[in-house]
Amino acid sequence: xxxxxxxxxxxxxxxxxxxxxxxxxxxxxxxxxxxxxxxxxxxxxxxxxxxxxxxxxxxxxxxxxxxxxxxxxxxxxxxxxxxxxxxxxxxxxxxxxxxxxxxxxxxxxxxxxxxxxxxxxxxxxxxxxxxxxxxxxxxxxxxxxxxxxxxxxxxxxxxxxxxxxxxxxxxxxxxxxxxxxxxxxxxxxxxxxxxxxxxxxxxxxxxxxxxxxxxxxxxxxxxxxxxxxxxxxxxxxxxxxxxxxxxxxxxxxxxxxxxxxxxxxxxxxxxxxxxxxxxxxxxxxxxxxxxxxxxxxxxxxxxxxxxxxxxxxxxxxxxxxxxxxxxxxxxxxxxxxxxxxxxxxxxxxxxxxxxxxxxxxxxxxxxxxxxxxxxxxxxxxxxxxxxxxxxxxxxxxxxxxxxxxxxxxxxxxxxxxxxxxxxxxxxxxxxxxxxxxxxxxxxxxxxxxxxxxxxxxxxxxxxxxxxxxxxxxxxxxxxxxxxxxxxxxxxxxxxxxxxxxxxxxxxxxxxxxxxxxxxxxxxxxxxxxxxxxxxxxxxxxxxxxxxxxxxxxxxxxxxxxxxxxxxxxxxxxxxxxxxxxxxxxxxxxxxxxxxxxxxxxxxxxxxxxxxxxxxxxxxxxxx
Amino acid sequence: xxxxxxxxxxxxxxxxxxxxxxxxxxxxxxxxxxxxxxxxxxxxxxxxxxxxxxxxxxxxxxxxxxxxxxxxxxxxxxxxxxxxxxxxxxxxxxxxxxxxxxxxxxxxxxxxxxxxxxxxxxxxxxxxxxxxxxxxxxxxxxxxxxxxxxxxxxxxxxxxxxxxxxxxxxxxxxxxxxxxxxxxxxxxxxxxxxxxxxxxxxxxxxxxxxxxxxxxxxxxxxxxxxxxxxxxxxxxxxxxxxxxxxxxxxxxxxxxxxxxxxxxxxxxxxxxxxxxxxxxxxxxxxxxxxxxxxxxxxxxxxxxxxxxxxxxxxxxxxxxxxxxxxxxxxxxxxxx
Numbered sequence: 001x002x003x004x005x006x007x008x009x010x011x012x013x014x015x016x017x018x019x020x021x022x023x024x025x026x027x028x029x030x031x032x033x034x035x036x037x038x039x040x041x042x043x044x045x046x047x048x049x050x051x052x053x054x055x056x057x058x059x060x061x062x063x064x065x066x067x068x069x070x071x072x073x074x075x076x077x078x079x080x081x082x083x084x085x086x087x088x089x090x091x092x093x094x095x096x097x098x099x100x101x102x103x104x105x106x107x108x109x110x111x112x113x114x115x116x117x118x119x120x121x122x123x124x125x126x127x128x129x130x131x132x133x134x135x136x137x138x139x140x141x142x143x144x145x146x147x148x149x150x151x152x153x154x155x156x157x158x159x160x161x162x163x164x165x166x167x168x169x170x171x172x173x174x175x176x177x178x179x180x181x182x183x184x185x186x187x188x189x190x191x192x193x194x195x196x197x198x199x200x201x202x203x204x205x206x207x208x209x210x211x212x213x214x215x216x217x218x219x220x221x222x223x224x225x226x227x228x229x230x231x232x233x234x235x236x237x238x239x240x241x242x243x244x245x246x247x248x249x250x251x252x253x254x255x256x257x258x259x260x261x262x263x264x265x266x267x268x269x270x271x272x273x274x275x276x277x278x279x280x281x282x283x284x285x286x287x288x289x290x291x292x293x294x295x296x297x298x299x300x301x302x303x304x305x306x307x308x309x310x311x312x313x314x315x316x317x318x319x320x321x322x323x324x325x326x327x328x329x330x331x332x333x334x335x336x337x338x339x340x341x342x343x344x345x346x347x348x349x350x351x352x353x354x355x356x357x358x359x360x361x362x363x364x365x366x367x368x369x370x371x372x373x374x375x376x377x378x379x380x381x382x383x384x385x386x387x388x389x390x391x392x393x394x395x396x397x398x399x400x401x402x403x404x405x406x407x408x409x410x411x412x413x414x415x416x417x418x419x420x421x422x423x424x425x426x427x428x429x430x431x432x433x434x435x436x437x438x439x440x441x442x443x444x445x446x447x448x449x450x451x452x453x454x455x456x457x458x459x460x461x462x463x464x465x466x467x468x469x470x471x472x473x474x475x476x477x478x479x480x481x482x483x484x485x486x487x488x489x490x491x492x493x494x495x496x497x498x499x500x501x502x503x504x505x506x507x508x509x510x511x512x513x514x515x516x517x518x519x520x521x522x523x524x525x526x527x528x529x530x531x532x533x534x535x536x537x538x539x540x541x542x543x544x545x546x547x548x549x550x551x552x553x554x555x556x557x558x559x560x561x562x563x564x565x566x567x568x569x570x571x572x573x574x575x576x577x578x579x580x581x582x583x584x585x586x587x588x589x590x591x592x593x594x595x596x597x598x599x600x601x602x603x604x605x606x607x608x609x610x611x612x613x614x615x616x617x618x619x620x621x622x623x
Numbered sequence: 624x625x626x627x628x629x630x631x632x633x634x635x636x637x638x639x640x641x642x643x644x645x646x647x648x649x650x651x652x653x654x655x656x657x658x659x660x661x662x663x664x665x666x667x668x669x670x671x672x673x674x675x676x677x678x679x680x681x682x683x684x685x686x687x688x689x690x691x692x693x694x695x696x697x698x699x700x701x702x703x704x705x706x707x708x709x710x711x712x713x714x715x716x717x718x719x720x721x722x723x724x725x726x727x728x729x730x731x732x733x734x735x736x737x738x739x740x741x742x743x744x745x746x747x748x749x750x751x752x753x754x755x756x757x758x759x760x761x762x763x764x765x766x767x768x769x770x771x772x773x774x775x776x777x778x779x780x781x782x783x784x785x786x787x788x789x790x791x792x793x794x795x796x797x798x799x800x801x802x803x804x805x806x807x808x809x810x811x812x813x814x815x816x817x818x819x820x821x822x823x824x825x826x827x828x829x830x831x832x833x834x835x836x837x838x839x840x841x842x843x844x845x846x847x848x849x850x851x852x853x854x855x856x857x858x859x860x861x862x863x864x865x866x867x868x869x870x871x872x873x874x875x876x877x878x879x880x881x882x883x884x885x886x887x888x889x890x891x892x893x894x895x896x897x898x899x900x901x902x903x904x905x906x907x908x909x910x911x912x913x914x915x916x917x918x919x920x921x922x923x924x925x926x927x928x929x930x931x932x933x934x935x936x937x938x939x940x941x942x943x944x945x946x947x948x949x950x951x952x953x954x955x956x957x958x959x
Contacts, residue, residue, distance in 0.1 A: 045950055194948075241954035245947065258940045269708050288943060292936040294708050294929045299734040303701035306694070306731075310674075310705020313692055314713070318705060336695050426949070429941050463690040463706070463713050466669040471638070471685050473693025483640065484685070 016233040019078025021086030022180060024173075025103045026095030027064055028057050028071040031173040036073025038177060038194065040246060042186040043077040044423050047236030050077035051388075051422045051533070053085045058360050065119075065127040067098045074106075079235030083533040083540075085420065087608040091183070093176050095119065095150070097128035104140075112144045114179065116172065118151030146229065148219065150175050157215035158208040167205070171212035178216025182224070183231050188213055240425060247424040249388040249417035250280035253347065256395025258285065258293055260345075261317045263396065264403050264435035269311030271296040271304040272321045276359040277415040278349035281321045301329035305346065309333060312342040313472075315439055315462035317399060321347035324366045325355065327410075331373045334408050336474045338378040338498065341449075341458045343402035343409075343437075345395075350414040352604040361604030362416040364529050367583040370410040371558055377495050379502040381405070382557040384412040386532030389424045391417060394555060396432065403437040405505055406457040412557070414579075416606055417530045443467030449482040456501035503559050512561035517543065517550025520570030523619055526596070528554040528584055531577055531607055538612035546623040549616050557584070560591065568593045573619055575599055577607055630665065633658035638688045644679060649800035649826035653747065654686055656806040657716075661687070663807070664814055671714045674703040676723035679754050680747035680826070683718040697728025700735035700744070707740050708929060714814075715742040721762040722752045725781055729761075737791040738927040739818045743810070746783050746821070747800075749828040750835050757831030769831075784905040784919060787821040788898065794820035795901060795920040799840050800827060805851065805916060812918050818926045839914040848909035852917035854895040857887035860913045867891070868904075868912070877903045879912055895921040 022039065026032045033054050040052045055072040062069030076086035088108040094100035096119040107113060120133050134140050135147050154172040155165065174195075181188055192210050199206035223229045247255075261268035270293065272282040286295045294316075298304035301322055308318035320330060327348045337344045350366045352358035370382045381401050385394040394411060402409045440446070440459035448470045450459045461468040470482065478485035479493050513519070515532075516539050527535045532553050539551040550571065554560070568574050568588070576585045577599040585598040599615050601607060636658045644650045661671070671689035675681035677696035684691030690713075694702045699717050707715055717735075724732045724746045735744065751769070752758040759769040759776045762783065766775035787795045794816040798806040806824065813820035825836045834841070839848035850860040850868065858868035859882060867890030871878035880889055894900055901920035907913060 041948055047952075239952045241952050243945070243949055243951050245944065245949045255940060255944055258943070262940050267709055269705060271705065271708075288940075289930060290937040291940055291943060296704070296708055296929070298701065298704075299730055302698060303704070303731050303734065306698045306701030307705035307708060309694075310692075310702035310707075311709040312705075313702070314706045314709035316705075316709035318709075332695055333698065340692075425952075426941075426944050429939075463672050464669055464710060469668050469689050469691075471640075471691035471693065473684075473691075474695055475693065 015230055016235070017078075017090070018080060018235065019076060019082065019086070020091070020184065020232060020234055021074065021076045021089045022091045022093070023072055023074045023089040023103055023106060024093040024176070024180075025070055025072040025099035026093075026173065027099070028062060028069050029064065030071070030095050031170065032071045032073050032095075035173045035177040036075060038191045039180060039186070040075055040421065042181065042190055043075065043184075044244065044246060045190055046186060046234070047239070048077040048079065048234055049082040049237035049239060049423060050075060051082050051085050051420055052076075053416070053420045056360065065096055065098055065124045067102050067128060070099050070102045072099070072103055077234060079237050081237065082422070083537045084609060087610055091180070093180065095172065095176065097124045097130055097134075100134065101128045101130065107143060109142045110144065112146060113140060114146045114148070114176065116150035116176070117147040118149040148179075153215060153219065154212050157211045161204050161208045161211070163204060163208055168208060171209045174209040175212040175216040178213040178218075179220045181213070182217045182220025183229075184234055185231060188217060239423070242425045244423045244425050246421050247388055248280065248419060248421040249385065249391045249413055250349070250419070251284050252388050252424065253385065253391035253395050253411075253413060253418070254281045254284035256392040257317075257319055257345065257399070258288060258291065259392065259429065259432065260396045260399025260435065261293070262429070263432060264317060264399060264437050266315070266317040266403070267292060267294060267311075268319065269294045269296065269308060269316040270319045270321070271298050271307035271311070273298050273301045273304045273326060275323045275326050277351055277418050278321050278323045278326070278347065280418060281347060281349070301326040302333060305330035305333040305344075308344055309337050309342055312337070312344050313340070313463070315460065317343070317345070317403070319345040319347065321349070323349050323351045323359070324353045324357075324369065327366065327369060328373065332375070334380065335374045335376060335378050337408040338374070338380060339474050339476075340472050341406045341498075343406055345398045345402050345409050345411060347411045347413060349418045350412060352602075358604045360415065362414045362530065362606060363579050363602060363604060364412075364414060364531070365580040365583065365602065366412065367557060367580065370412060371587070377499065379499050379558070381407060381409045381502055381505055381559065382412065383409065383555055384529040384557055385417055386529055386553055386555070388417060388420050388422050390532075392424075392427070397555070400435050401505055403435050404457060404508070405455055405501060406460065407502060412529060414530050439465065440468060441465060446470075447480060447482045448472055449477055449479065451497075456497060456504060506559040506562045509556050509559070509561045511563045512552065512554070512567055514550040515553050516540065518548065519550070519567065521548050521550055522571065523549045523573045523575060523616065524552050524568060524571040525549060525612070525616070526552045526554065526568065526574055526576045526584070526588070528557060528578070531579065534607040534609050534612055535577060537609045538616060541609070542613055542616045547616055547620055549620065554584070557587070565592050568596070573597070575615060575619060577612060577615070579606070631662055631668070633662045636661045636666075636668070636688050638686055640685045642686050643682065645830050647829045648679070649749070649828070650680060650683070650747065652800040652803060653745075653806065653824055653826065654683065656803050656810060657687065659807050660810045660814065664811060666714060670712065671716070672706055673716045673718060674699045674706065675718040676720075676728055677754070678720040678723045678752070679828075680718055680720040681723060697723050697726070698731060699723070700728065700731040703742055704735060704738075704740055707742060711741065711928070717742060717744045719744065719746050721746065721748045721750060721760045721783070725783060725786065726761045729786075733786075733790040736787055736819050736821060739791070739793060739924065741818055741926045743813045743820045744822065745810075746823050747826040748783055748823050749826045749832055751828050751832040753828050753831055782905060783823040784821075785902070787823075788902055788905060788920060792821045793818050793920070793922050793924055794918070795905070796820070796822045796918045797825070797914070797916050798822060799825045799836070799916065801840070802845075809917060812921065816921055817923050838909045844909070848913050849916045850913040852893050852895070852904070852915055852919060854893055854918065854921070857890040857892050859887055859890055877907060877912060895919070898922065
């Protein structure tokens with residue numbers, strides 16, 4: 001075969017692996033995300049469970065061939081429940097030298113590295129920072145390198161269509177995908193169909209990409225026949241029967257908000273200002289006008305939250321969404337919603353801070369902001385989503401709390417959860433519990449601050465209702481009449497009741513139980529948000545090795561589940577891994593979990609499973 | 624005759640709340656005019672919402688017996704926007720001031736006007752921060768002495784009407800608090816305009832900035848230093864209507880000429896649909912030229928309409944979630 005060099009690593013027999021991590025990287029113009037998405041879909045169709053994560057460059061259009069212009073896509077698929085995108089890659093596809101140099105570190109020793117040798121020109125090597133080609137200096141000896149001139153092979157495969165060199169070369173991502181499909185036994189037909197549909201108006205482009213896909217596959221068959229490489233079988237995962245789709249956290253969150261509106265018979269008014277990595281929620285909802293969703297791209301973060309509050313005052317489900325810096329700007333208005341006791345959802349897709357920080361990198365460092373970021377005594381319920389699919393449920397839960405208790409609710413997601421995708425079994429909406437909330441209608445004895453004796457929520461009198469005309473605002477209100485009041489006793493009473501109302505939400509939260517492991521024992525790992533996947537996998541692995549460790553994951557961060565402190569008291573040790581310096585830890589200690597310890601990482605990167613396994617081993621010793 | 628069971632009188636729009644502006648404040652006059660307007664237009668209390676920010680003028684909603692929302696500093700236009708997004712059928716009046724609307728909330732005011740949300744914006748301009756005890760404001764004239772500018776202010780003021788026109792407002796008007804008939808007429812015209820209607824009300828703060836508008840509102844100066852705009856009528860002013868506005872090709876602006884009462888030869892005729900004229904009128908200041916009062920510009924266009932309502936609902940969320948690429952895992956599918 002031409003151009004194939006299997007370097008050093010011994011040839012394995014036909015291989016079966018329970019899970020595989022593939023990372024595809026190339027220039028931002030190479031269409032990496034497109035073929036990554038295709039690999040995800042065909043893997044799902046092959047019966048695998050999976051999780052994927054796109055790693056875009058921060059620059060919108062970086063110069064070709066540069067390291068900062070590299071776009072990557074990581075996918076972890078396999079025959080068991082997949083909880084993370086994988087600590088390390090089993091295979092890297094690098095479509096240029098810059099993609100290789102920036103992504104090699106994540107490939108395990110002995111892993112496969114497919115490179116487009118046609119791009120390893122002096123100029124590209126120089127741009128990537130290689131003095132000598134890594135294909136020639138032995139620096140890749142620890143890997144199984146497959147160096148194919150993908151550029152030339154793609155041009156040859158598409159020559160008949162006479163697209164011109166530039167357009168033809170755009171097909172090389174599909175050539176690489178074809179080879180990956182061969183390696184993992186993926187069916188090409190769904191991708192052929194997708195291409196045909198995608199390029200209905202440019203059939204030659206569809207044909208060229210299909211030709212490239214097939215050529216890559218044929219190349220794999222040929223090297224296999226020549227004994228130069230082996231394919232890898234990945235078994236089906238046990239998946240519950242049902243209808244599935246792939247969903248990102250941002251999509252699931254958007255749909256969860258729409259679901260909360262549907263379940264409560266409210267108009268969803270979603271007001272947002274563009275910010276990374278929160279904008280995809282706005283983009284998803286902006287396409288849903290035909291189900292009655294109103295989206296509003298406001299002039300700034302403050303206007304966005306204020307518009308959501310205005311919608312809530314008018315009887316809608318008002319939602320605003322941003323990331324940390326934007327949430328900072330919204331805080332004064334959130335205080336208004338606390339004071340006027342209006343339902344409101346504030347979504348924070350967290351990113352690395354402070355200030356602009358690292359907008360595309362993930363962190364869990366806004367918990368303190370959510371809990372304490374406002375002036376005055378202004379308690380707000382806080383929830384966190386742990387996975388893409390979980391975003392749907394947590395958004396509905398945020399709606400339930402906001403509408404039932406007439407309060408703003410902060411929902412914490414993060415850049416990782418928002419952008420990661422995974423197969424999602426579509427919920428049966430008829431089985432989801434409705435959110436019972438109604439507009440107040442009775443003028444008899446009306447005051448805008450009449451309260452439900454159980455929830456302490458105030459009534460919701462909505463403009464347009466005769467006989468309930470009233471005035472509210474941010475000034476303190478009289479407990480009984482709702483009129484302006486500066487009375488010391490009244491302010492104390494109102495402060496107390498606002499706090500009591502939020503604390504009382506705990507009564508409606510299901511008792512906290514371990515996600516894995518025993519109730520009570522030697523060690524509990526307590527997490528929240530997107531650390532769910534790595535913690536869950538680490539605990540599964542360590543339990544299989546005989547460690548008696550439990551995993552407890554928190555959805556409700558304020559108030560906590562009523563039994564939480566008692567549950568945690570049942571463990572000799574409590575470890576709290578967080579992508580911050582210990583923000584939940586501080587809360588747990590304040591709540592009486594004095595023996596909790598932190599495991600903290602603030603690098604803009606998620607936890608690796610092995611870091612958590614190591615931490616468990618360090619605490620528990622040998623078993 | 625009347626389609627309402629009982630026509631409401633101005634007093635029917637009063638609340639039981641004690642009005643807490645300083646005695647003699649211009650706001651009282653505006654409140655009185657507003658109640659008259661609401662009665663005259665037959666406003667339904669339940670469908671009317673007053674939204675305000677923070678400042679003396681922003682207490683206004685407490686004194687009108689409709690729905691009212693006293694919000695946070697500068698944000699009334701943003702909150703009102705949400706109200707209109709949730710229910711476009713409500714009649715929304717935004718009450719703001721020169722500090723609230725042009726300083727801390729200038730951004731929101733600009734965007735509300737350019738988007739052309741269907742509402743009325745009343746900006747009470749008194750050229751001072753009254754509620755915080757008299758600091759100079761973004762409309763204060765240069766050299767204004769105040770607690771924060773003991774040696775006189777050095778920044779150039781913004782003109783509310785010019786700001787509104789520059790922001791793309793399709794209705795811009797001016798009125799004086801104490802000239803009740805003019806104020807009532809202007810507010811009714813603002814209400815009749817479909818889209819964002821901006822009204823600057825010159826409001827006298829008797830405590831911190833008394834008589835700051837005297838150069839055109841004082842009894843002896845109003846006739847000579849105000850021109851009352853009427854669409855289609857010649858732009859004449861002065862005690863005996865002997866002065867008029869004419870186009871000045873030299874400056875591409877307006878100049879004052881002498882005319883014979885009853886014969887307005889050479890005088891411009893007001894065209895409220897002409898934006899260039901509105902800009903020119905908005906730039907006039909006494910003593911050289913009169914303040915233009917009344918409706919400077921009234922030229923409706925499409926209002927902001929998100930188009931998402933019950934009628935537009937063509938599918939359910941479940942249809943959305945099922946669209947695109949889906950696959951089925953059959954019962955009994957096992958790990959291979």
